[in-house]
Amino acid sequence: MAQQVGSRRSLVVSLFLTIVIAFGSLGVTLALGWGPKLGLDLAGGLSVVYKPATPASKADMQEVVTILTNRVNGLGVSGAEVNLQGKDVVVSVPGVTDARAVLAAVGQTAQLLFRPVLCETPPAAKTAKAASAIPACASQYAMTAANLNVNTSTGNPTNNIAADPAYESIATTLPQKDLAKDYVILPALGASKNSDRYVLGPAQLTGKSVKSAVAQQNQIGQWVVNYTLTSTGSPLWDKVAEANFHALLAIELDGVVQSAPLIQPSQATFTSFAGQGEISGSFTEASAKNLALAMEFGSLPVRLNPLTTQTVSPTLGHSALVAGLGAGLVGLALVLLYTILYYRALGLVIVLGLSVTAALLWAIISALGHTAFAPSFDLAGVTGLIVSIGITVDSYIVYFERLKDEARAGRSVRSSVDRGFKSAWRTVLAADTVSLLAAVLLYIIAVGDVRGFAFFLGLSTLMDVFITWYFTRPIVVLLGRRGSDSTSALSLAAGLNAGVEHE
Amino acid sequence: MSNEEKAPNRFQRLYRGLTTIDFVGRRRTWFTMSLVVILLGLGSLGVRGFNFGIDFKGGDSWEVLAPNTTIAAMTHAVENAGLSLPTVEKLGSSTYEITADLNSLSATKQLSVTNAVVDAMAKVAHVNPNQVSTSSVGPTWGSQITDRALEALIIFFIAVVGYISIRFEPKMAVAAFVAMVHDLLVTVGVYSLFGLQISPDTVIAILTILGYSLYDTVVVFDRVRDNTGGVLKSGDVTYGEMVNLSMNQTLARSINTSLVAILPVF
Numbered sequence: 001m002a003q004q005v006g007s008r009r010s011l012v013v014s015l016f017l018t019i020v021i022a023f024g025s026l027g028v029t030l031a032l033g034w035g036p037k038l039g040l041d042l043a044g045g046l047s048v049v050y051k052p053a054t055p056a057s058k059a060d061m062q063e064v065v066t067i068l069t070n071r072v073n074g075l076g077v078s079g080a081e082v083n084l085q086g087k088d089v090v091v092s093v094p095g096v097t098d099a100r101a102v103l104a105a106v107g108q109t110a111q112l113l114f115r116p117v118l119c120e121t122p123p124a125a126k127t128a129k130a131a132s133a134i135p136a137c138a139s140q141y142a143m144t145a146a147n148l149n150v151n152t153s154t155g156n157p158t159n160n161i162a163a164d165p166a167y168e169s170i171a172t173t174l175p176q177k178d179l180a181k182d183y184v185i186l187p188a189l190g191a192s193k194n195s196d197r198y199v200l201g202p203a204q205l206t207g208k209s210v211k212s213a214v215a216q217q218n219q220i221g222q223w224v225v226n227y228t229l230t231s232t233g234s235p236l237w238d239k240v241a242e243a244n245f246h247a248l249l250a251i252e253l254d255g256v257v258q259s260a261p262l263i264q265p266s267q268a269t270f271t272s273f274a275g276q277g278e279i280s281g282s283f284t285e286a287s288a289k290n291l292a293l294a295m296e297f298g299s300l301p302v303r304l305n306p307l308t309t310q311t312v313s314p315t316l317g318h319s320a321l322v323a324g325l326g327a328g329l330v331g332l333a334l335v336l337l338y339t340i341l342y343y344r345a346l347g348l349v350i351v352l353g354l355s356v357t358a359a360l361l362w363a364i365i366s367a368l369g370h371t372a373f374a375p376s377f378d379l380a381g382v383t384g385l386i387v388s389i390g391i392t393v394d395s396y397i398v399y400f401e402r403l404k405d406e407a408r409a410g411r412s413v414r415s416s417v418d419r420g421f422k423s424a425w426r427t428v429l430a431a432d433t434v435s436l437l438a439a440v441l442l443y444i445i446a447v448g449d450v451r452g453f454a455f456f457l458g459l460s461t462l463m464d465v466f467i468t469w470y471f472t473r474p475i476v477v478l479l480g481r482r483g484s485d486s487t488s489a490l491s492l493a494a495g496l497n498a499g500v501e502h503e
Numbered sequence: 504m505s506n507e508e509k510a511p512n513r514f515q516r517l518y519r520g521l522t523t524i525d526f527v528g529r530r531r532t533w534f535t536m537s538l539v540v541i542l543l544g545l546g547s548l549g550v551r552g553f554n555f556g557i558d559f560k561g562g563d564s565w566e567v568l569a570p571n572t573t574i575a576a577m578t579h580a581v582e583n584a585g586l587s588l589p590t591v592e593k594l595g596s597s598t599y600e601i602t603a604d605l606n607s608l609s610a611t612k613q614l615s616v617t618n619a620v621v622d623a624m625a626k627v628a629h630v631n632p633n634q635v636s637t638s639s640v641g642p643t644w645g646s647q648i649t650d651r652a653l654e655a656l657i658i659f660f661i662a663v664v665g666y667i668s669i670r671f672e673p674k675m676a677v678a679a680f681v682a683m684v685h686d687l688l689v690t691v692g693v694y695s696l697f698g699l700q701i702s703p704d705t706v707i708a709i710l711t712i713l714g715y716s717l718y719d720t721v722v723v724f725d726r727v728r729d730n731t732g733g734v735l736k737s738g739d740v741t742y743g744e745m746v747n748l749s750m751n752q753t754l755a756r757s758i759n760t761s762l763v764a765i766l767p768v769f
Contacts, residue, residue, distance in 0.1 A: 049644070086651070174609065307647070308558075309639040315568055316598070316636050338762065380707055387711050391718065394760045398722060401756045427725040430670055431718050437662055438714055445655035449703045450710070457714075 008481070011474035018470045022356045025363035036362075037369035038094065039378025039452065042321040044314030045094035046102055050304035052087065054179065060301040064089055067300055072102075088307060094376065095314065103309065111303045112207025112294060113180055114240060115200040117143050117248035117260050121167035121185060123194050128171040134183035137164050137199055145246035148262075155265040163196045172197060178255045178303070180206065186250075188257045189287065198257050200250050204240040206301065209233025213295035215288035223288035224280040225259075227295055234275040245270040251279070253294045254303075259283075324382040331386065335393060343400055349475055350396045357392055357467050361385070361460060380449035381456040388460030391435060395468050398431075399424035399476065417480030421473055428468050435461045526750045527743040537685060544692010551695055556702040557638065559645035562604040563613075565620055566636040569628030570597040577601065577627055584623035585616045599624070606642050613639070652706050656713075663717060671724050679720045686716040719760070723753050 006014075040047050052061065065082050068091055072080040080093040093102055119137035140147075141164035148157040173184040180203040187197050213227040229237050240249070241263050250260040261279050264270060279291070336354070340347030365377060375381070402424045406416035439458030443451055526533070557564055569577070577599050578591045590602040601620070605613045617637060625632040660680060667676035690712050694701065726749040731742065 051641075051643075088647075305641070306639070307641045307644045310637065312636045313567070313634040315630075315634055316566060319568065319598075342759070380704075383704075383707055383711070387714070390715070390760065394718070394722075394756075397756050397759050401753070401759075404755075405752065423729060427722055430725055431721045433670075434663060434666065434717050434721050435714060437666060438659055438710070438717070441659050441662060442655055442710065445658060446651055450652065450655075450707060453707050453710070 006474070006477065008478070011478055014470050015474035015478065018467070018474075019356060022359040022363075026359040029363040029366045034366040034370060036365045036377040038317075038321070039376040039381065040092055040094055040310070040312050040317070041379045042317050042324075042377065042382075043094045044312045044317035045092065046312075047090065047092040047308075047310045048103070049085075049307040049309075050089045050091070051307045053303040053305050056087075056302040061087070061089065063301050064304065089304065092376075103311065111254055111300045112210070113203035113252045114205040115184070115203050115250045115252055116244050117250050118183075118199045118201055119143050119161070120163040120196045121170075121199050122163045122165055122196060123168075124171050124197070125168045128169050130174065130177070131170045134170065134185060134199065135166070138166060143248055145244075148246060148248075150246045150262060150265045152266055152268050155262070157262070157265075164199070167197075167199060173255070186252060186255055186257050189259070198250055198260065200252070200257075203252075204243070205233075205236055207295060208301055209236055210295045213292040215283075215285070215292040218278075218280070222280060223283040223285055224278050225283070225288055225292045225295065226276070226278050227292075228276045229273070231275075234273070237277075238272050241273060242270045251291070251295075253291075258287075258291050258294065320379060324379055328382065328386050328389075332389060335389060339393065339396070345479070346396075346400050346403075346476070349472070349479070350393060352475070353396065353467060353471055354389075354392065356471055357460075357463055360467075361463060364459065364463075365456075375452045375455050377456070378449065378452050380453040384453040384456035385460060388457055388464070391432070391461060392464045392467070394431070395424075395428045395464055396472060398427050399468075399472060402427075403476075413480045417477045421477065425468065425473075429465065432461050432465050522751045522754055524751060524754070525747060527747050537689070541685070541688045541692060544688060544696055547692060548695040551698065553695055554698050554700045555645070556700045556705075557602060557604075557640050558703050559649065559701060560604075561606050561640050561642035561645060562602060563606075563617065563640070564600060564602045564638045565617075565624055566594075566598060566600045566638075567624045567628045567630065567634060568598050569624075569630070571629070572599070572627050574599070577624070580623040580627045581620050584619040586620060599628075605639070648703070648706075659713075667721070667724070671728055675724050675727075679717060679724070682720050683713055683716050686712055715761075719757055722756065723749060726753050 050064075052064075056064075061084055065084055068089060069080075069082045072082060072091065072093060080091070082089065082091050084090075119141045120143070137143075141161060143161055147159060147161055149159050150156070151158050167185060170185060172187055173182075178184055178186070182202060184200050185197050186200060188195060191197070209229055210233065211228045211230045213225055215223060215225050218224050244263050246263060246265065248260045249263055250257045252258065259279055259281050261281060283291070332354070336347070336351050339350045343350070369377070399420060402420040403413075403416050406420045407413060411419065436458055439454045439461060442454035443458060446454065565581075574591050574593060578589065581589050581591070581601050581603075586601070586603045588603070592600045592602070594600050601624070605616055608616065617639065621632050621635045621637060624635050628634070660683070663683070664676040664680050667679050687709065690709055693699075694705065699705070727746055730749050730752075731745045
């Protein structure tokens with residue numbers, strides 16, 4: 001009896017508990033109506049990967065995630081996720097019906113910059129080209145405080161300064177070339193091809209300094225934007241505002257000048273903003289609200305470029321899901337048929353074992369769908385699970401082939417099941433360790449689909465170890481002890497095809 | 504137990520693990536066969552290279568379910584929407600996939616062309632524009648995922664060699680490593696030979712193959728270690744003979760497992 005891998009009582013308890021836990025948790029999951037959190041390629045939806053245009057610190061990227069999360073949640077879609085993957089930001093919004101609208105709102109990779117207005121320029125000529133460096137404005141066109149000569153009683157400039165025609169041959173700065181440190185030429189909000197453009201200096205402040213902004217109507221019913229600055233932003237703002245006193249400071253959002261207000265045009269001398277201010281101009285309700293929104297939420301610390309954009313229609317996703325599951329089920333049926341033909345009674349053990357595994361996996365995947373931890377279940381995950389059918393069944397095959405060896409060596413079925421399990425268990429552990437090692441490494445290092453594959457492969461490998469010990473071991477050992485002398489087609493001996501032939 | 508009396512056929516011998524194929528003795532034959540396949544694949548790789556999908560080379564693709572249309576009608580529609588030289592393919596029975604590369608256009612132009620194509624396809628398919636799937640991949644995305652996948656592969660190799668060295672023997676780790684590289688080269692060669700498109704799914708498929716390769720190697724090694732433990736000291740049998748015995752003993756398992764793994768794919 002020293003060879004045995006467990007007392008009859010402990011084997012029965014372990015078998016019973018495993019089956020109860022597996023089907024019990026499946027029942028609970030179904031009763032609660034929980035299901036797996038389907039990935040974009042199965043449920044339909046939108047996924048965008050953004051890369052910072054310029055190298056950004058970890059803290060900056062965390063801030064980007066927070067801002068994008070606010071923005072996506074502001075759209076009122078559920079289940080959206082924004083997270084960092086390496087140096088990239090991944091935004092995924094599953095199950096949206098109008099992906100294009102969401103894309104437009106999220107894709108606005110707002111970066112808010114405050115730049116001094118140097119001068120205005122006529123629209124770009126047809127032959128205009130991008131310039132490597134923007135030359136300085138001619139002095140008579142420069143929008144300096146001296147040239148503008150603001151009249152403090154009206155709040156308007158005395159002089160109307162014309163656009164500098166020298167820039168006509170220079171094209172508007174492209175979004176990807178629009179860097180905070182550079183001189184740029186940008187259009188105003190709502191500008192047409194024939195509108196004047198702004199020549200702007202390097203950014204003196206970013207949206208990081210703005211704490212909050214709100215669109216409001218002032219006493220005379222005009223729409224204005226009131227903003228509050230952060231404690232570190234306030235002195236910076238005063239410095240910039242003082243440098244541009246009685247001149248124009250452009251508020252640039254993603255390559256478009258939202259507004260270019262005059263700084264304190266009604267005051268004779270500069271006074272501190274004391275952490276808050278008001279931007280007035282020819283705002284409509286919508287444009288004021290947009291500016292406020294951009295100032296408050298849109299102030300990304302870096303500009304983002306979309307690396308890949310993917311939208312999957314819910315119908316295509318559904319057909320992919322049906323095709324994937326169908327392939328899996330047909331494959332599973334073939335596998336089961338083959339194992340029953342090959343191993344007879346032991347084949348039935350595999351069928352029962354796989355259904356216990358499936359019940360547990362479904363319960364776990366559904367439960368994980370309710371946490372933020374697990375990746376959503378996508379096509380790659382389905383592949384991972386289908387692959388794991390092979391790994392799971394292999395554990396049985398390893399064990400059963402060992403049983404055949406033992407039986408061939410002339411041992412009784414009763415002692416074979418114990419000895420066979422011991423050596424098979426070592427093999428299964430070694431093989432599953434390698435499989436798990438691969439899954440963990442891939443999950444940590446790889447990006448995108450491969451992570452989902454690795455997660456579900458790793459999960460089902462762990463499940464295999466668990467099931468082999470708590471289910472396969474007790475059921476085969478119990479069967480072996482009970483039916484060693486049976487000669488029916490369903491007996492273990494028939495499946496092992498050993499010791500039967502000579503009768 | 505006199506099985507020999509009935510002279511079992513080849514399948515029965517395999518079923519009972521009684522095959523006596525001389526794996527080790529004929530190793531030159533196996534090496535030559537592998538070498539030929541690998542050289543063919545590498546040759547093709549040198550001449551034809553890979554057929555990379557848009558996820559690796561960058562580009563755009565659109566997909567829609569349209570049961571009642573033709574490739575010609577779809578091509579006509581998307582060309583009118585502003586695509587030059589699009590690739591139009593029919594996937595399965597009624598899904599149309601259009602591929603083109605818009606990365607040379609400006610961001611705003613890309614968006615307007617993408618939207619025009621979506622509208623055109625929706626019109627041909629008689630569905631709402633939100634039923635059209637789109638995918639746009641920047642030119643640098645591919646190199647980024649390839650780099651990460653290669654990084655993962657190298658670390659995976661190192662970890663596996665380390666694990667097998669400790670669990671079994673260093674020389675088995677070397678053998679497992681060679682086996683994985685062999686399988687990798689064969690797979691990659693076949694992909695190049697047949698001009699199959701490399702997509703992220705391919706990467707997953709290759710990882711799966713490596714996983715299975717390794718898994719099988721571990722199972723065989725485990726048996727070799729089992730059989731050689733203590734026996735070799737007696738001097739009656741050589742290591743080669745024991746490897747042969749182990750290979751034959753695990754042959755039925757290897758074939759069964761491969762079948763079980765292949766079945767779900769069909």
